[in-house]
Amino acid sequence: MDNNVSEQILQEELQTLAANGKIDSFREKFLDMHPYDQASFFIEQPEEIRLNIYTYLSPEETAGMMEHIELDDIKPLFTEMDPRYAAMVIEEMATDDAVDMLNELEKDVVVSLLTIMDAKNAAEIKELLHYEEKTAGSIMTTEFVAVYESKTVQDTMQYLKAEAPEAETIYYLYVVDEDKHLVGVVSLRDLIIAEPDMRVADVMSEKVLSVSVAKDQEEVARMIRDYDFLAIPVVDFQNHLLGIITVDDILDVMEEEAGEDYSMLAGVSDKDSPKDSAFISAKKRLPWLVILLFLGMLTASLIGQFEEALEQVAVLAIFIPLLAGMAGNTGTQALAVAVRGLSTGDYGKQGKLRLMFREASTGLINGIVCGTLLTGIVYFWQDDIYLGMLVGFSIMVILVIATLAGALVPIFMDRLNIDPAVASGPFITTINDIISILIYFGLATMFMQYLV
Amino acid sequence: MDNNVSEQILQEELQTLAANGKIDSFREKFLDMHPYDQASFFIEQPEEIRLNIYTYLSPEETAGMMEHIELDDIKPLFTEMDPRYAAMVIEEMATDDAVDMLNELEKDVVVSLLTIMDAKNAAEIKELLHYEEKTAGSIMTTEFVAVYESKTVQDTMQYLKAEAPEAETIYYLYVVDEDKHLVGVVSLRDLIIAEPDMRVADVMSEKVLSVSVAKDQEEVARMIRDYDFLAIPVVDFQNHLLGIITVDDILDVMEEEAGEDYSMLAGVSDKDSPKDSAFISAKKRLPWLVILLFLGMLTASLIGQFEEALEQVAVLAIFIPLLAGMAGNTGTQALAVAVRGLSTGDYGKQGKLRLMFREASTGLINGIVCGTLLTGIVYFWQDDIYLGMLVGFSIMVILVIATLAGALVPIFMDRLNIDPAVASGPFITTINDIISILIYFGLATMFMQYLV
Structure with a gap:
C-alpha cells in the first residue's frame, strides 16, 4: 500500500x-x-x-x-x-x-x-x-562475445573487459576456430577458476549444443528450459556461429506461446488485447463466431431432421443442451490434455495410440458414472424409466466418442504439421454438439415405441 | 533424422x-x-x-x-x-x-x-x-554468494574463485552489510571492469530489487521477466538476505503456471498428465463433469418449464444448441481475454470498468452482425419471418449478456481474491447455456402469438 x-x-x-x-x-x-x-x-x-x-x-x-x-x-x-x-x-x-x-x-x-x-x-x-518470424534467427542477437580457442585465459579476460559493456551476455562465451566455426563453450565461471596461462581450448567444453537459425522459437525455449542454459548459440548449416539467444528473450517467447495456446483454446485471436477498442475486438472475434454460427446451423438442421420425433415426444428437447454441453466439456478436457502433451513433447512414438486408447477408456468410465446418475435422476424426475435409460445410455455413448474426438483432433492436426493448439475449444465443442445430437436422436428414433 | x-x-x-x-x-x-x-x-x-x-x-x-x-x-x-x-x-x-x-x-x-x-x-x-508452496521461499536456493560491501574488488574476486563451484550463480552478487542486511547488487561483469583496489560499496548498485519470502511465485516470475533479471534476492521482513531465485527456476514456474491456466480453462485438473492411467484420469475429470451434469440438469428443468411452448412450436427446439453454443463460445472468448489481462497485470485501476463496457459493446456489435445473418438464414430456410426475427433477436441479446458474463466472472473472482483462472471454460459455458435458454424461451413465450 x-x-x-x-x-x-x-x-x-x-x-x-x-x-x-x-x-x-x-x-x-x-x-x-x-x-x-x-x-x-x-x-x-x-x-x-x-x-x-x-x-x-x-x-x-x-x-x-x-x-x-x-x-x-x-x-x-x-x-x-x-x-x-x-x-x-x-x-x-x-x-x-x-x-x-x-x-x-x-x-x-x-x-x-x-x-x-x-x-x-x-x-x-x-x-x-x-529471418522468418518465430525462428531462432528472428530472436537471436548478434552482439555476443566470441573467443578464440588458441588464446590464453589471461588474454581472453583482458579482451572481455573491453567487450563486456556492449555484449548481451559475457557469462557464456562461445569458442570459435579461425574460420568462425563453433567449436566449444566456456563459462565465465570456468575462466575465473582457471590458471591465467592455460589456453581456452583446454578449459572449454567441446560438447556445445547449438540451434540452427531456422529452428522454431518454441523448440529453442524448450531446449533452454530443459538444459537450464543462460544462452544458446545459433549457427548456420555449416556450423558458423551467427548469434546467440539469451534466456531473457526466452521468457518472452514462453509468455507469448503460452498466451497463444490459451487464446486458441478459447477461440480468440492471440492478438486480442484488453486494451483494444470494442470495434477492433469485435472484428477479431467475429470470424470465429461466424464460422461457429454456420457450424451451429448444421446442428440446427440436424435436429430439424428429427422434428417428427420431437413433435411426438416434446420432452426430448429438454435434454439437448445438457447432452451437448457434456459432450463439449469432456471434449475440451481431452483436447487440452492432448495439446499440452504434444506441445511439451511428453509423447513417445507409440504414445499417441496409447493416449487415444486411454481417452476412450476415460470416456467410458466417466460415461458409466454419469449415465447411471442421469438415468436415476431422470427416472425420479419424469417418472419414466425408458426416458431415463435413453438419456443415460446416450450420455455414456456420447462421452466415449466426444472424449475420443477431443484427443483425436489435435493428434490429427499434429500429423498434418498444423499446430495442434489451433484445434480450439469452441471448434471441438461444436463438433461434439453435432456428435451428441446424432447419437441422442438416433437412439431416440430407434426406441421411439417405448417413449410415446 | x-x-x-x-x-x-x-x-x-x-x-x-x-x-x-x-x-x-x-x-x-x-x-x-x-x-x-x-x-x-x-x-x-x-x-x-x-x-x-x-x-x-x-x-x-x-x-x-x-x-x-x-x-x-x-x-x-x-x-x-x-x-x-x-x-x-x-x-x-x-x-x-x-x-x-x-x-x-x-x-x-x-x-x-x-x-x-x-x-x-x-x-x-x-x-x-x-515455506508455503508456490511462494518465493519455496523456490529459492540458499546456495548463493553474498559479498560484503567493505571488501575490495580484488579480495571479492579471490573469494569468488573459491566459492564458484558450489554456488547456483556467481553472475549476480548480492551485497550485504555486517548484519546480513541486503544493501546492494553487483554483477560479475561490473567487477571484471572495475579497478582491483576499489571497494565493493563503490562499484555496487544500491537500487537492488528484492522479493519477500512470502511473495507468490507467479509475481516473482513476472518481475524477473519484466526487469530481465538473471536472479532476484529473497529477503525477510527485516531485509535480511535469505536466498536467491535464479532464472532457470523461473522458466519452470512459468511453464507450470501457464499449464495451470490452460488446464483450468478446459476444466481439467492441472495435474492431469498424458501419462496417467484411464482410471486416474477419469477420477481427476469426474468432479467437474458431475458438477456440470447437475448444472446441466438445471438447464434441462428450465427448458422443462417451457414444455408447453415446445409442444405448440416443436421447431423452437431446433435452435437450442445453436444459441447455447454461441453463448458459450462468446463467453469463453471474453473470459480468456479477461483472465489473461488480469494475470499479466495489464489492467489499471479503472481498467476493469472500461473492460466491462468494452466487452458489452463487443457483444453488441457481434450480436448485430450474427443476429442479422441468422434472421436471414432462418427466414429463407423455414420460410417464417417471425421465427427468423425471434432467433435473430435472441442471439443479439444473448451475445451481449453472455460476453459480459464471461468478462464479469473472472473480475468478480479476482475481487474476492480467488485466482480468476479458476473460472474455467466449462463453467462459464454452462452458465451461459442457462442465460441463453432463459432469453430464448422468454422471448418466444412473449411473442408466441406470432409463432403458432
Missing part, C-alpha cells in the same frame, strides 16, 4: 517536471529508475509529454527504456518521433530488440529508418530482418 | 552396458552426456536397470541427473533407492531442487531421509520445507 502511494507521488512529480520543461530535475529522477519502470511511466503519458521527454533523453537513454516497452505499444511511438532521432534510438538498441520493433512498423517506415542509419548497423539489422 | 538414429544406437549401447555390469564403459559414455540427456535416458529404463545404474554412479553424479527429472516421476525413484544412498543424493543437490523433490514424497519418507542426513544439511532443507 505504502509503496503504491509513494510510486504515485513520484509519477505525478515526474509528470509535472516533464510538462514544465525542468530538464535537469526530470533527468535526475527519471534516470534513477529501472528502465522497466521508466517504460511503465512513459507509456502512460499523453503524446505532448512524450514529445517533451524525447528531447530530454539521449538516444541511448531512450533505447534502454524502449527495450522494455511492449511490442503492441511500439508503433505510435516511432511514428511520433523525429525520424532522425528514431534511427539513432534503434542504433543504440540490442540488435534483437531493434529487429523485434522494426517488425512492428510499416515497411516504408522501416526502409526510411534504415536509410538514415549508419550503413554498418543497418546492414546488421537487415540481415536479421530476413 | 541422422541424429535420432545415432541417439537410439547410443541408448541401446548404454542399456546393454548397464544390464551387463560393464561399469567403466557405461560411466564413460553416460557421464559424457548432458545431465538432461542422462535423465531422459534413465527415466525410460526398467527398474532392474535403474537399480544397476545407482550402483555405478556416485551420489553427486546421480544428484546432477536427478535435478533434470520431472517432479511427477520422482517418487518411485526415491522409493526404490537405498535410503542411505537417497539421503546422500539429496545432500548433493541444489537445496531448491532437493526441497522440490522432498515435497513430492510421503511425509514419513522425508522424515527418515532427513534423519540419516548430515545435521547441517538437514537443518537447511527443513528451513526451506517450511
